[in-house]
Amino acid sequence: MQPRYRLKGPADFRRVRRTGTSYSHPLFILVAVATDLPAVRLGVSASRTMGTAVRRNRAKRRLREAFRPLMSDLAGWDLIAVARPALLLADGTAVHSAARQLIRRAGLLRSENRERAEHLA
Numbered sequence: 001m002q003p004r005y006r007l008k009g010p011a012d013f014r015r016v017r018r019t020g021t022s023y024s025h026p027l028f029i030l031v032a033v034a035t036d037l038p039a040v041r042l043g044v045s046a047s048r049t050m051g052t053a054v055r056r057n058r059a060k061r062r063l064r065e066a067f068r069p070l071m072s073d074l075a076g077w078d079l080i081a082v083a084r085p086a087l088l089l090a091d092g093t094a095v096h097s098a099a100r101q102l103i104r105r106a107g108l109l110r111s112e113n114r115e116r117a118e119h120l121a
Contacts (some may be wrong), residue, residue: 005071007043007078016043016078023102027090028063029082030102040074040108042067046083059083062092066099073109 007013020033035041044063046056063081087095103109 005039005041007041007080012041012078013043013045013080016080020078020080021106023106025098025102026084027087027095027098028084028102030099030106031080031082032106032108033078035076035078037078038075040071040077040079042071043078043080044083045080050083050085050088055088056083059087062087062095063099065092066095069096070099070103074103077108079108 007016016031016033020031022029022031024030042064044060046059048056050056050059060083063083067079067081081099090098
């Protein structure tokens with residue numbers, strides 16, 4: 001994932017955590033907040049309860065990979081994905097499925113946003 005599509009600074013993480021809406025899944029938690037940017041930015045996090053640095057980094061790589069194919073369908077959001085310990089035991093298909101499920105539940109897809117706007121108009 002290109003650096004311009006990542007949340008990096010602690011201030012960005014705090015802002016998203018404070019003002020965003022969270023959606024949970026047994027594998028990870030997704031926190032989303034709308035922005036006026038044309039692209040989506042993703043930040044990933046794994047706490048020390050996940051284990052060693054190797055395990056935390058593996059969890060973060062898996063989350064980034066799960067969101068990578070979905071990024072083109074998202075725009076105008078800052079997202080944080082927080083890994084849970086079950087993520088390390090799940091296979092790649094389950095992680096991708098969980099990412100799609102949470103994105104849909106949050107209503108972040110461009111097509112769903114258009115449908116909602118047309119429905120409300």
